Amino acid sequence: MVEEGSAVPRLPRFPDHRYIGLRDEMQVYDCDDEVQFRMVRERIDQDDLLGRLRVASFGPDTVAEAQNRGFRQR
Numbered sequence: 001m002v003e004e005g006s007a008v009p010r011l012p013r014f015p016d017h018r019y020i021g022l023r024d025e026m027q028v029y030d031c032d033d034e035v036q037f038r039m040v041r042e043r044i045d046q047d048d049l050l051g052r053l054r055v056a057s058f059g060p061d062t063v064a065e066a067q068n069r070g071f072r073q074r
Contacts, residue, residue, distance in 0.1 A: 009031060009034075009037050009041075010031055011031070011040075011041070011044070011050075011055075013050060013055075014031075014055075014057050016061070017031070017057040017058070017061050018030060018031050018032055018061050019031070019057070019058055019061055019062065019063060019065075019066050020040055020055060020056070020057060021055070021056040021057070021058065021066055021069070021071040022040065022043060022044075022049060022054060022055060022056075023054045023055070023056055024047075024049070024054050026070055026071050026072060027071060027072055027073075027074055028058075028063060028066035028067075028071040028072065028073055028074065029074055030063075030074070036074055056069070056071070
């Protein structure tokens with residue numbers, strides 16, 4: 001699910017978002033961190049989290065905004 005040709009890996013539906021949250025566990029992942037990105041991508045693919053609308057992005061795209069919405073930082 002990594003966008004082709006991207007310098008930094010991103011999810012295709014969230015190409016401009018560094019921080020992605022998973023609603024089932026209320027965790028926020030940093031897509032600039034290779035380990036975290038791999039973990040979030042595997043979870044999204046394995047559990048069809050995009051199809052089940054369990055993925056969140058934040059505006060502004062910051063950890064602080066994710067925390068304001070109840071997500072915990074990994």
